[in-house]
Amino acid sequence: MTQQNVVVSDPKSGINLTIPVKVPVSMSVTTATQKPTPGPGSCITVSRKTLLEINGHNSARINSWVESMRASSPTHHKSTPLSDDLNSWMVQHPSALDMFEQIISASKGKQIVMFLDYDGTLSPIVEDPDQAFMSDAMRATVRKLARYFPTAIVSGRCRDKVYSFVRLAELYYAGSHGMDIKGPSKGSKYKKGAQTVLFQAASEFLPMIDEVYKALVDITKSTEGVRVENNKFCASVHFRCVDEKKWGELAQEVRSVLNEYPKLRLTQGRKVLEIRPIIKWDKGKALEFLLESLGYANCTDVFPVYIGDDRTDEDAFKVLSERDQGFGILVSKTPKDTHASYSLQEPSEVMMFLRRLVEWKK
Numbered sequence: 001m002t003q004q005n006v007v008v009s010d011p012k013s014g015i016n017l018t019i020p021v022k023v024p025v026s027m028s029v030t031t032a033t034q035k036p037t038p039g040p041g042s043c044i045t046v047s048r049k050t051l052l053e054i055n056g057h058n059s060a061r062i063n064s065w066v067e068s069m070r071a072s073s074p075t076h077h078k079s080t081p082l083s084d085d086l087n088s089w090m091v092q093h094p095s096a097l098d099m100f101e102q103i104i105s106a107s108k109g110k111q112i113v114m115f116l117d118y119d120g121t122l123s124p125i126v127e128d129p130d131q132a133f134m135s136d137a138m139r140a141t142v143r144k145l146a147r148y149f150p151t152a153i154v155s156g157r158c159r160d161k162v163y164s165f166v167r168l169a170e171l172y173y174a175g176s177h178g179m180d181i182k183g184p185s186k187g188s189k190y191k192k193g194a195q196t197v198l199f200q201a202a203s204e205f206l207p208m209i210d211e212v213y214k215a216l217v218d219i220t221k222s223t224e225g226v227r228v229e230n231n232k233f234c235a236s237v238h239f240r241c242v243d244e245k246k247w248g249e250l251a252q253e254v255r256s257v258l259n260e261y262p263k264l265r266l267t268q269g270r271k272v273l274e275i276r277p278i279i280k281w282d283k284g285k286a287l288e289f290l291l292e293s294l295g296y297a298n299c300t301d302v303f304p305v306y307i308g309d310d311r312t313d314e315d316a317f318k319v320l321s322e323r324d325q326g327f328g329i330l331v332s333k334t335p336k337d338t339h340a341s342y343s344l345q346e347p348s349e350v351m352m353f354l355r356r357l358v359e360w361k362k
């Protein structure tokens with residue numbers, strides 16, 4: 001998006017109006033009718049019809065973004081207008097705690113492999129992403145879990161950052177939505193040979209993400225409450241602390257940066273816009289890669305369990321349901337469209353479920 005003065009000529013009156021508009025760069029090049037490609041602040045001349053098309057196209061797109069931003073973390077009502085919906089949703093996605101015995105009997109004779117999302121799954125959602133610590137009790141539980149089952153953390157965060165929160169060297173880590181995978185650096189009986197798994201699906205995008213991160217920081221700097229995070233192979237624009245009235249403006253700013261990078265795409269998480277490479281790689285692909293690295297590529301005797309709370313975790317839930325192997329557990333207090341089979345309400349329930357798995361396996 002560039003700020004440009006657009007001269008609108010009215011054929012009836014012959015009057016030329018100069019209007020400053022934000023024009024997507026991709027469109028300004030194709031729609032400028034008379035002058036060469038303009039720089040910021042210069043003039044291009046377009047018909048009124050073209051201007052309406054530019055603004056119409058743009059605002060429809062931005063409106064749909066804002067709608068989606070609203071849906072990205074539903075408001076929790078104090079009264080319970082959702083309780084009927086919740087009850088019927090729970091029938092489709094029962095609590096993994098209530099269904100524990102059935103889950104165990106489905107896994108009989110198979111190797112359980114655990115995949116855990118981080119934010120909202122192992123740690124509660126908080127306003128400041130740098131303060132999303134997991135409790136010592138959760139860490140101790142995950143440590144025990146990894147003694148009995150191969151365990152991976154699969155996060156949208158940069159791998160080093162999520163490692164600094166979890167601090168367990170015996171786990172697999174897939175950071176940047178699975179685009180940066182590393183095996184245990186010590187002490188896992190599942191570690192294959194001396195080689196540690198290391199796979200980076202989008203390494204050529206590193207400089208581009210760095211550039212985009214800086215552009216996002218710059219363009220959003222006057223929006224109060226916004227937070228841009230560099231997740232190495234992707235970037236996050238957090239709007240949890242941005243006034244809802246400003247969401248449209250913010251979406252427009254992010255869109256304008258994204259327009260310059262056709263090799264990047266946008267996904268959404270909980271009050272966060274995520275910018276990442278268009279490559280076909282996501283948490284689902286990471287799950288498949290890890291199963292393969294563990295030697296379970298074409299096995300029927302493996303039982304993967306993926307626990308996550310976010311839209312980006314759906315890619316992994318979908319893989320499991322398509323493979324008809326293991327199952328997904330969605331962490332949510334409200335009904336959501338999901339490919340997961342079961343649900344848990346919050347990280348404390350995740351911890352209870354993991355403890356029961358450990359107790360059962362001991």
Ligand SMILES: O=P(O)(O)OC[C@H]1O[C@H](O[C@H]2O[C@H](CO)[C@@H](O)[C@H](O)[C@H]2O)[C@H](O)[C@@H](O)[C@@H]1O
Binds near residue numbers: 125126156236238
């Ligand atoms: O895949 P995840 O491990 O769930 O990571 C997804 C994003 O999580 C973080 O943001 C979310 O948690 C923050 C802390 O609780 C919260 O403030 C934010 O609103 C949530 O979207 C993380 O900061 C992002 O980089 C991750 O992509």
